[in-house]
Amino acid sequence: MLQPTLILSLIGVFASATVSANAISQDKPLYSVVEGYKVDNDTMQGFRTWRAAACDRCHGPNQEGMVGPSLIESLKVLTEDQFKAVVSEGRVEKGMPAWKTNEKVMTHLDQLYAYLKGRSDGAITRAKVVEMKR
Amino acid sequence: MEKRFRYSLATTLVCVSVGLAHADAALDTAQANSGNWAMQAGDNYNQRYSSLKQITAGNVDKLQVAWTFSTGVLRGHEGSPLVIGDMMYIHTPFPNNVFAVDLKTQEILWKHEPKQDSSVPSQMCCDTVNRGLAYGDGKIFLQRADSVLEALDAKSGKVVWSVTNGNPKLGAVNTNAPHVFEDKVITGISGGEWGVRGYITAYDIKTGKQVWRGYSTGPDAEMLMDPEKTMTWTDGKLAPVGKDSSLKTWKADQWKIGGGTTWGWFSYDKALGLVYYGTGNPSTWNPAQRPGDNKWSMSIWARDINNGKVKWVYQMTPHDEWDFDGINEMILADIDVKGKKTKALVHFDRNGFGYTLDRTNGALLVAEKFDPTVNWATHVGMKTGRPQVVAKYSTDKNGPDVNTKGVCPAALGSKDQQPATFHPKTGLFYVPTNHVCMDYEPFAIDYTAGQPYVGATLAMFPALNSHGGMGNFIAWDAGKGKIVWSKPEKFSVWSGALATAGDVIFYGTLEGYLKAVSLKDGKELWKFKTPSGIIGNVFTYLHGGKQYVGVYSGIGGWAGIGMAAGLEKDNDGLGAVGGYRDLQKYTALGGSLTVFAIPGK
Structure with missing residues (x-):
């Protein structure tokens, strides 16, 4: 974990680059992050959604898993559509709630995915993020 | 049972006429026999003390497994079975199955498998635990996760009455054991992490009719x-x-x-x-x-x-x-x-x-x-x-x-819900504790x-500048407010303790050991590794003239939730050394009951 963090930080410092990932069929990157934790407004909203829904109680404060699986690992496997299906329908028999009735989660599903994908990719290097200044 | 019922009815009538609290005769009789374990704490006082003394500090090292029972359910097993006469009543976490086992043959005489909405566990904050059954008036009382309180005929397992105690769709679920006091079944409610307004309710033991409900706020x-x-x-x-x-x-x-929920003992x-x-x-x-x-x-x-x-x-x-x-x-x-x-x-x-x-x-x-x-x-x-x-x-x-x-x-x-015990001889309390900071x-x-209505992110780790472990088992003088002795444990002690007249204190550990320690100084006298981590409460009973000691194993609960990972601190190279993560080296999920006795006569 330490090394990728360092590399990304160095890029950030020397090239002032923004790490971004492209969403399918969109021009806007899925998420943007500098220095590992300063993120764009949408990704910030994803973090707020993660926190408000108390996902950390099962998936851990760092998304590394507790009673629920590690989302760092899960999002290396799940596609965006699969992720959204699991969140909305749940995996009830395993204890994952169906969030489809939760308006806050459902309206911010794209942002939630962006934030967690950034964590899984290793681009967002810590769970707690802040909004980058424009 | 028939006879008891009539006696109980007669008592009820007498009491109604004088306006006093009327006792449940069946429970009183069962409790008076020290060979039974008729309540979750053994008595009304929550002392978790047994006057049985065949197993002593001198012979406890000869304890061996007498029999075992798989509950068929994974996840955290809290509470303990009940023993009344020849019958043992065993419960499980969600879906809250109940088994009535004949102690003479270990045959399952009846089984109760409630049908509950599969979405209920996702409204439970800290694993799908259930802290056990209650007995009284010839009935076994089950407080289901979905808040339904059921009275089962102790002989047949048939539902005599059932009542809905809360709305699980709003997060009002249950994990606590119901308690029978006099002619009432008392139960609480969970859901402090869902903004549930807490209350405690008394139901009539005969009919399930609500007698009173008192809110916390x-x-x-x-x-x-x-x-x-x-x-x-x-x-x-x-x-x-x-x-x-x-x-x-x-x-x-x-x-x-505003919470103030009531999920304890x-x-x-x-x-x-x-x-x-x-x-x-x-x-x-x-x-x-x-x-x-x-x-x-x-x-x-x-x-x-x-x-x-x-x-x-x-x-x-x-x-x-x-x-x-x-x-x-x-x-x-x-x-x-x-x-x-x-x-x-x-x-x-x-x-x-x-x-x-x-x-x-x-x-x-x-x-x-x-x-x-x-x-x-x-x-x-x-x-x-x-x-x-x-x-x-x-x-x-x-x-x-x-x-x-x-x-x-x-x-x-x-300390969380894991109950402590009191020994009348020493006048001291023996307490399973956590040694964790955040x-x-x-x-x-x-x-x-x-x-969910939580609103905080937490990271937990072993108490710093201490022995590195996450628990202690202590003896406490409540008259002075002083620790008498303290025995360090690698993990939180999340198991209810038992004190006996044989001058032995029993408790379980998250690694899965059932331990017997000396009343005097906490010295370990015996231990046995059960199939999974222990968050259940130790109990004892007499059957066929012989003393048995038992405990559920089945890691889970809030302590066990931490076992998989994630309790490491952010940006902390040291991490949680000796933390819950290590628990994976010792145990995996599994629900079972292990009962011990000293072999021979």
């Missing part, structure tokens, strides 16, 4: 509180709580979603006719959002068994900032307190203080730390009854989006009915 009438007659510790003496004692301590209508003093219990955290976990003392969350309560009226109440942690639920068991014991024989109530709170009160009137007698690492408060003012909070550890003062670091204990408390970062959150 809100208007006096709904709390069953009398502003003039309900007493509380005020300025060094007992004084009436006064009008609107709860409403005054909340901003606007916040008490309606209840106790009962027959002579006083009082039932004792504690209330949980105020909702949300972001304290800045709910100014005021948030009464009567985090409090010890004494209610009249007949009508639920509050005799006295004492708030331990006004305006909670750390999730220190006050629900841990109230142990009733007649002990020496500061040189005076006292009808005491002893309580080991999540907040790390061991409280001793006069249970007849609610006077505060002792409040001392039972873990020396407790740092969020310097002490409890004996006149005010309030903790002196250390500003550095105040998550309210530090505010939302600020990470308050190094608070001891962690949210799971210096970083706590609150954040603003909106309430949505039926959705």
